[in-house]
Amino acid sequence: MKKISAILLFTCLSLTALYAQSDKVFTAYATSLEFERAGDYKSAISTMSSVYDSADYELNLKMGYLHYYAGTYTESSKYYKKAIAILPKSVEARMGYVYSSSMLEKWEEVKLQYKAILKIDPNNSFVNYNMGLIYYNSKEYAAAYKHFDRVCRLYPFDYANMLMFAWCNIQMHQNDEAKVWFKKVLLLSPYDKSALEGLKLTQK
Amino acid sequence: MKQFVLFLSILFSVHLLYAQDALQTAFEQSYAQEKVGNYAGAAHSIGVVYNPKSYECNLRLAYLKYMSGSYLEATGLYQKAIALMPYSIEPRLGFVYPAAALGKWDEVVAQYAAILKIEPKNSTVNYKLGVIYYNRKKYTQAYALFEKVVNLYPFDYDGLLMYAWTSYRTGKLTQAKLLFKKVLLLSPNDKSAQEGLSLIK
Numbered sequence: 001m002k003k004i005s006a007i008l009l010f011t012c013l014s015l016t017a018l019y020a021q022s023d024k025v026f027t028a029y030a031t032s033l034e035f036e037r038a039g040d041y042k043s044a045i046s047t048m049s050s051v052y053d054s055a056d057y058e059l060n061l062k063m064g065y066l067h068y069y070a071g072t073y074t075e076s077s078k079y080y081k082k083a084i085a086i087l088p089k090s091v092e093a094r095m096g097y098v099y100s101s102s103m104l105e106k107w108e109e110v111k112l113q114y115k116a117i118l119k120i121d122p123n124n125s126f127v128n129y130n131m132g133l134i135y136y137n138s139k140e141y142a143a144a145y146k147h148f149d150r151v152c153r154l155y156p157f158d159y160a161n162m163l164m165f166a167w168c169n170i171q172m173h174q175n176d177e178a179k180v181w182f183k184k185v186l187l188l189s190p191y192d193k194s195a196l197e198g199l200k201l202t203q204k
Numbered sequence: 205m206k207q208f209v210l211f212l213s214i215l216f217s218v219h220l221l222y223a224q225d226a227l228q229t230a231f232e233q234s235y236a237q238e239k240v241g242n243y244a245g246a247a248h249s250i251g252v253v254y255n256p257k258s259y260e261c262n263l264r265l266a267y268l269k270y271m272s273g274s275y276l277e278a279t280g281l282y283q284k285a286i287a288l289m290p291y292s293i294e295p296r297l298g299f300v301y302p303a304a305a306l307g308k309w310d311e312v313v314a315q316y317a318a319i320l321k322i323e324p325k326n327s328t329v330n331y332k333l334g335v336i337y338y339n340r341k342k343y344t345q346a347y348a349l350f351e352k353v354v355n356l357y358p359f360d361y362d363g364l365l366m367y368a369w370t371s372y373r374t375g376k377l378t379q380a381k382l383l384f385k386k387v388l389l390l391s392p393n394d395k396s397a398q399e400g401l402s403l404i405k
Binding site: 090 | 224227228231232235259260263289291292293294322323325326327355356357358359360385386388389390392
């Protein structure tokens with residue numbers, strides 16, 4: 001009888017603690033949103049810190065996001081990394097990590113995250129395009145080509161990707177192909193300076 | 205004879221050059237008309253140079269027909285673009301708008317399914333197809349799609365809310381409760397989430 005009473009009491013206490021915690025977390029999120037609306041990210045961070053639990057995906061994501069907006073990018077990427085460790089298939093946490101890493105110009109880490117996203121979602125056009133840009137800017141044109149090409153197959157009449165694909169072809173001395181794509185860009189953007197400049201190069 | 209072949213080849217090149225210029229001018233004119241809301245005029249500009257084998261012409265004309273309210277014509281043109289580039293997602297996404305405006309929901313479902321064959325993790329399409337199934341009360345099918353969205357975006361308002369509702373409809377009440385509560389973290393006074401929670405209590 002004593003044992004049953006003890007278990008019952010323990011269960012009641014645990015449930016009360018759980019609800020109190022849940023209410024506290026809920027209030028923290030609501031208060032944080034108020035601060036965010038006012039652009040006060042530091043206060044939002046301090047509010048969320050009071051209920052922070054390192055094993056909670058949502059809290060890590062929220063902290064990552066708030067630190068990014070507060071301009072504390074190193075902190076932001078730490079929280080995003082924790083969120084990724086908790087849910088490795090989450091694209092949103094990886095994308096968040098990419099934003100803060102970009103601000104820190106940690107391009108290798110950005111590349112690693114993009115690669116991880118492409119393992120989960122190989123045809124993600126946003127990530128393929130950005131990955132193409134990173135390779136293009138580091139003059140790895142063959143690698144960039146693969147990513148722009150993939151996007152071109154999914155969205156064959158998309159301005160930004162067509163333009164980069166055309167430039168990539170130029171860099172790879174595939175002038176005929178480049179010409180075709182620059183002309184397609186000009187259909188979407190008739191006086192496009194970049195496309196006109198590229199077209200000139202193909203005629204050399 | 206050699207001179208004749210050369211002459212023909214020059215003539216052909218000039219023709220191609222002229223065709224590209226004409227196409228570019230037509231697109232440019234269509235943008236100018238589109239800017240002032242004259243979709244019929246914009247469609248006419250493309251119509252003058254229309255080539256049924258041109259992916260870009262079909263895509264552009266389909267969009268303009270849709271914007272001018274000619275939904276049936278728009279779907280036909282989008283279908284031509286799809287036939288020319290079956291792996292392309294953009295005309296399939298375009299097709300969905302006039303098809304929905306015509307109430308052809310089975311065709312919308314077919315296009316979404318085709319997109320998911322090409323890009324299985326497209327979260328927008330998974331979500332939208334989920335909503336269609338949910339509205340048709342096909343909760344098991346909707347559940348699978350929302351689950352996919354939430355796995356990729358575990359703290360996204362729309363995905364969470366619909367995943368919560370399909371969990372509720374499929375009798376997963378504990379899960380539904382948890383999900384509705386997550387929605388309330390993102391949107392503290394959310395009426396739909398509160399309604400869902402009250403049904404479980």
